[in-house]
Amino acid sequence: MAKANHRVIMLADCQSFYASVEKSTHPEYIGKPLVVSGDPARRSGIILAACPLAKQYGIKTAERLGEALNKCPDLIVVRPHMEEYIRVSLHITEILQSFTDLVEPYSIDEQHLDVTGSLALFGSPEEIARQIQHQVRSETGIYVRVGISYCKIVSKMACDIFAKKNKEGIYVLPAENIARDLWPTPIREMFMVGSRMSRHLYNMGIHTIGDLAQTPLHKLKSRWGVNGEVLWRIARGMDTSPVTPGSFHQQQKGVGHQMTLPRDYASWDEIKVVMLELCEQVGSAAGIRGSWVMSLVYLAKEQIMTILQVSHGRREWMIPRILRMKCTKPLMYCFFVIGTACLFVELASP
Amino acid sequence: MSKKLQGNGIFESSRMMLPEHREAYIIHQEQLKHRTPPLIDPQAAEEMERIMASSMHGGFTISLTLFSEPEDIRLAGRVLRMDRQLRRIYWEASSADKYEWIELERIIDVEAPDEL
Numbered sequence: 001m002a003k004a005n006h007r008v009i010m011l012a013d014c015q016s017f018y019a020s021v022e023k024s025t026h027p028e029y030i031g032k033p034l035v036v037s038g039d040p041a042r043r044s045g046i047i048l049a050a051c052p053l054a055k056q057y058g059i060k061t062a063e064r065l066g067e068a069l070n071k072c073p074d075l076i077v078v079r080p081h082m083e084e085y086i087r088v089s090l091h092i093t094e095i096l097q098s099f100t101d102l103v104e105p106y107s108i109d110e111q112h113l114d115v116t117g118s119l120a121l122f123g124s125p126e127e128i129a130r131q132i133q134h135q136v137r138s139e140t141g142i143y144v145r146v147g148i149s150y151c152k153i154v155s156k157m158a159c160d161i162f163a164k165k166n167k168e169g170i171y172v173l174p175a176e177n178i179a180r181d182l183w184p185t186p187i188r189e190m191f192m193v194g195s196r197m198s199r200h201l202y203n204m205g206i207h208t209i210g211d212l213a214q215t216p217l218h219k220l221k222s223r224w225g226v227n228g229e230v231l232w233r234i235a236r237g238m239d240t241s242p243v244t245p246g247s248f249h250q251q252q253k254g255v256g257h258q259m260t261l262p263r264d265y266a267s268w269d270e271i272k273v274v275m276l277e278l279c280e281q282v283g284s285a286a287g288i289r290g291s292w293v294m295s296l297v298y299l300a301k302e303q304i305m306t307i308l309q310v311s312h313g314r315r316e317w318m319i320p321r322i323l324r325m326k327c328t329k330p331l332m333y334c335f336f337v338i339g340t341a342c343l344f345v346e347l348a349s350p
Numbered sequence: 351m352s353k354k355l356q357g358n359g360i361f362e363s364s365r366m367m368l369p370e371h372r373e374a375y376i377i378h379q380e381q382l383k384h385r386t387p388p389l390i391d392p393q394a395a396e397e398m399e400r401i402m403a404s405s406m407h408g409g410f411t412i413s414l415t416l417f418s419e420p421e422d423i424r425l426a427g428r429v430l431r432m433d434r435q436l437r438r439i440y441w442e443a444s445s446a447d448k449y450e451w452i453e454l455e456r457i458i459d460v461e462a463p464d465e466l
Contacts (some may be wrong), residue, residue: 023402083370084369086371094378104361106369107365107366107367108367108368112361152359152361187460192360226352227354229352229355234360242358242424244357244421245421246421340414
């Protein structure tokens with residue numbers, strides 16, 4: 001791998017990112033179990049991140065705060081500070097960019113790097129990974145795990161399945177070791193396979209990544225179409241996607257806002273106020289005065305789902321779409337935002 | 351072919367980024383040093399022109415790399431016409447029914463299929 005006759009791609013993943021940033025900002029919390037959680041009073045008391053010490057108590061991400069406190073009464077609970085997390089994430093991007101200009105964030109705590117052209121300057125892939133770990137830790141206090149391979153997909157799995165579990169926090173998975181190392185892994189651990197998909201695959205007799213890799217492609221395609229082929233390619237480590245730092249310049253396709261209500265709203269008059277507020281926020285975020293922002297509201301038995309869409313003018317295009325949806329979803333209301341003005345239309349009664 | 355199976359499709363469709371993070375990242379990237387186009391060796395330029403001419407005459411799909419300051423752009427398609435006087439090519443993109451004139455000075459690399 002050191003001679004780089006093929007690409008050398010890494011995935012750098014920050015351990016318990018939000019919790020680590022909080023511990024780094026508040027050294028008094030070091031050595032204590034800590035979670036980052038929303039406010040239970042506003043019904044957003046979900047664990048967003050737990051430090052490794054908290055995880056030792058069995059606390060899991062997305063768990064309710066109350067349950068977490070039952071498991072560990074001494075738990076330190078901090079509110080999220082998203083601005084700070086974004087600042088630290090960009091600082092890590094800068095550190096990674098000192099090794100290569102090919103850095104692409106995948107999420108706030110995961111970034112891909114293509115270091116193929118940096119080996120002559122910084123040493124072998126493992127040496128570069130160790131330098132990254134050292135520099136990120138010394139400048140931000142965060143521990144980074146690194147998966148190394150020849151493509152983005154395999155580097156991601158090298159990190160998630162192996163580097164996160166070993167002592168060094170680094171794992172190299174070259175193409176020739178995929179069958180030996182990756183294929184015996186349970187299918188639920190594969191990139192892009194969630195719990196529901198793993199159940200479907202289990203029902204088809206596919207229990208490991210290797211089982212999926214050896215399944216005839218047409219079988220997967222006939223069941224899931226292009227997504228079946230995506231899974232098959234992931235299992236076989238087939239990926240030519242480049243590390244593209246500039247892919248974020250693409251135009252944003254959607255604008256949305258959400259809100260957790262402080263209590264259950266039962267009357268439509270109350271819900272209407274919230275919806276109008278959300279529509280105004282979307283209109284403001286879209287920043288397109290004179291264009292139309294359309295919100296469709298479906299009222300199901302126990303939940304409200306809204307779809308907010310932004311359309312650049314051409315209102316005659318929107319009316320048929322609204323009517324078509326009305327036929328399939330009878331419980332629906334529609335809001336329009338034109339510039340800063342809101343208009344509410346009841347399309348069908350609940 | 352589906353967009354998911356092309357280029358960076360899998361990662362573009364599954365990336366999880368907060369809008370605020372995306373915005374901050376774009377500003378960060380814009381503040382990075384500006385890039386300049388590479389100097390093309392005359393022999394390399396000749397070879398690139400040969401591949402483009404083969405694409406035009408044989409209808410082969412080739413890959414072009416265009417210089418762009420934030421990041422180079424890769425295109426797949428074929429050359430329909432070469433205008434040597436105005437130093438540009440008429441290009442048909444493979445992914446969509448899209449035709450455009452591309453100036454030769456923007457092209458920094460041309461890749462041919464193995465059979466060429």
